[in-house]
Amino acid sequence: MHRLNTADPGFAAAFAVLLEDGRNVTARVDAAVSAIIAEVKAEGDAALLRQTARLDGWMPDGPGALRVSAGEIEQACATLPAPLLEALEVAARRIEAFHRAQLPADLEMPGEDGVALGMRWTPLDAVGIYVPGGKAAYPSSVLMNALPARAAGVGRIAMAVPAPGGALNPLVLAAARRAGVEEIWRIGGAQAVAALAWGTESLAPVDRIVGPGNAYVAEAKRQVFGRVGIDSIAGPSEVVVLADGANDPAHAAMDLLAQAEHDEAAQSILVTTDPGFADAVASAVEAALRELPRAAIAGESWRRHGAVIVTRDWEEAVELTNRLAPEHLQVMVDDPRALLVRIRHAGAAFLGRHTPEAIGDYVAGPNHVLPTGRTSRFASGLSVFDFLKRTTWVECDAEGLRRIGPAAVALAEAEGLDAHARSVALRLG
Template identity: 55%
Template sequence: MLRLSTKDSGFAQAFRRLVRDRRESDEDVARDVALILADVRNRGDEAVAELTRRFDGHSLSDDAAWRIERAECREAFEALKPDLRAALELAAQRIRAFHEAQKPENRDYVDDAGIRLGAVWRPVDAAGLYVPGGRAAYPSSLLMNAIPAKVAGVERLVVTTPTPRGETNPLVMAAAYLAGVDELWRVGGAQAVAALAYGTQRIRAVDVVTGPGNAWVAEAKRQLYGVVGIDMVAGPSEILVIADANNDPEWIATDLLSQAEHDPAAQSILITDDALFADTVADRVGVEIAMLETARVADQSWNRHGVIIEVESLDEAPALANALAAEHVEIATDDPEALFARIRHAGSVFLGRHTPEAVGDYIAGPNHVLPTGRRARFASGLSVLDFMKRTSFIQLDQAALAAIGPAAIALADAEGLPAHARSIEVRLGL
């Protein structure tokens, strides 16, 4: 864990290093991924089956091996323990409610010059959602990706997920049932993203691919950006906690660890104005880690990437937070509003002492798919907009064209595009 203080003479340099520190995999997978994409594009299902045998040890020998049917998902859902089923249902309901209110409004109006203008939002026809196997196979992620697509009105929602050595994940199947997923394919890796983007004999192409994945999946999405829409380039999770000394150190320590336990590359940062409080939290993190089943991962993350920054006043925090542009920002003070107003760059902000980031991961309603790696400077969390697109429209009558056409003709002439000018001139009898 790195301990910094804004009073130190070397702070500016150390903080700059922290801001620039990229914790993302530099594995050079681009060439491998390009070969896989080309293979799936050319050979379709045959390539997908071969790669799935090689990477997942799963044989796509017949229909049942390719797909998990909705009936199986329903069984998994009905087999859930009642409290878990209720929790998933509450999460789905709250996520749906928040995203329903996100739906954009169409526009259609006639302006002062008599010109009708507007824009209409429509869902994409089909969306593909990647769900990782293994450690990161989270039913909460499935809900967070699938529900906005459904709310947007997407008619065909396809999930691909690897089933290593044939093993399926009942929680993911249950969440897929609850979210109304239409197809669930037992395919993973770059080959799954390629199948979604290009389409194969069995898997029809989709228009947008979202969802988390390993370096191969992320690179496949990056390379296919433009062939399909994608949500974002995602990196390891991160949290910035801004806390005064009036917090229970145990609360803050568990918040820091709730990110650290995700991934050895995750990052937890505490900004506080009290040195003693900083010490106490640091001690408490040590105590808490020992009690976690995820201790190994959390310990690696905290030791390698954890940071405590001591400031003279929390007034300094927003500038630091804006430079870090973190995925999650907690403001654990009595009056979080004043600091919040000055935070320009953050994926999501958690206000006050009773809002641990984990409620946002599961149940609060806003999306937990958020920009990482300083991308909150320019990117937003996943929303219904990622599954919709806007078509603008224009309608003129003869009088409106007479009013604004001549200006367009002047500009077309200046740009050396005579057919543009002529398409207006012929209508005005010029």
């Protein structure tokens, strides 16, 4: 764990090390992924069956067995305790409401000058959602990926989830059902991405693929980009907790560990103006690590990438936060909104003493798929905007064209594009 104090002479150098902390090193799997994609393109379903046997360790009877049937989904849901289904329902309703509220309005500028302009938002026809399987099967991620697509009006959602040994997590299936996903494929890895992008005899291609995955999935998304759209490549998670000394150190400590337990490469950073509180949180982290089930992972993350930073004032704390541009930001002070307006870069913010980041992972409403690794400087969390595209339009009448056409002719001629100039000039008569 890094301990930093802005008053120390070595602070700038130590903070620079923290900023460039290379947590996001992935294996080079380009060639293996190219080969998998080429097989799926060339052989379709046959390639998927072979790869599923080889990579997921089970042999489907045929292409039909790759698709999860409605009966299986019903059966899986029937095994789940009612309180868990109710919790899923609370989450789904709130996520739906927030993403519906994001829906943008079309733009229309009537054009009294004879030139009407506008911009129209339309949903994508078909999207693919990749859901990691096995040990890290997260039903919450199914809701966070599928519900914004539904809110945007996407007609077809195809979900791919690897099924080691053929089995699936029932809560993942319940989340898919609640999110209105009817097309679920028991396929994982680069082969799932290839099938979604290029299609096979059984699986129609989609227009965009979203969702996190391992190094193979990430590389496959990179390789099919252009053929289809993709969301950003997710890296390890991070949180910055801004907290004053009035907080319970055990709360801040557990918030830091909630991030750390995701992954050894996750990063949790406390920033406070109170050195005594900093020490208390560091001790509380150690105490909590003694009894957490995922202490091995969380402890490794905390020791390697965790940090406690003491600043002279909140001004400094805000400035460091902007440089860190964190995925998650907690602001545990009396007037968190006063600090929030000065934060320029953060994927999602959690305000006040009663808003642990985990509330946003599950039920608050905003999306938990967020930009990692300082990319909130330029990127945003998943939203309805990922499932919409825009068409701008222009409509001139003869008078409007007479008004603005000559400027277009002058510029087209200056650029040496005569057919452009003539296409306007011909209509000016």
